[in-house]
Amino acid sequence: MDKWRRKFQQFMTGRYGADQFSRFLSGCIVVILVINLIIRTKVLYWLAVILLIYDYYRMFSRNISARFKENQWYMGWRFRVTEAAKKWKFKLEQARKYHIYRCPNCGQKIRIPRGHGRVSIHCPKCHTDFIKRS
Secondary structure (H helix, E strand, O other): OHHHHHHHHHHHOOOOOOOHHHHHHHHHHHHHHHHHHHHOOHHHHHHHHHHHHHHHHHHHOOOHHHHHHHHHHHHHHHHHHHHHHHHHHHHHHHHHHEEEEEOOOOOOEEEEEOOOOEEEEEOOOOOOEEEEEO
16 A cells, blocks of 8 residues: 555656645535436536546646646635625624614714614714714
């Protein structure tokens, strides 16, 4: 077994290998194949095969700079998606605990805890007072 491992290590020397994008592709392949077990279409099967071929092509490629650029593109895309999801989650958590009002004078956002009835709100920016229900 050790002999095969050394041969595979020699084969992979100078090749790109697995990265975050290839792990994402592998996950997509598994999801597509599971869906294909339920739906049974040839389109999903061939899509999984094409993605698998592309995934292995990336792993065994010797063009490291091109594969690195692809991975950087994926990491940028993933960052934008996860940050948007974090912002959405934060806004939902804030909406459960607080009312967020805008000052009628300057438009400053002011966060007031829920459940305090009618409150007088003092704008910290322009010092305008206004009454709202929390």
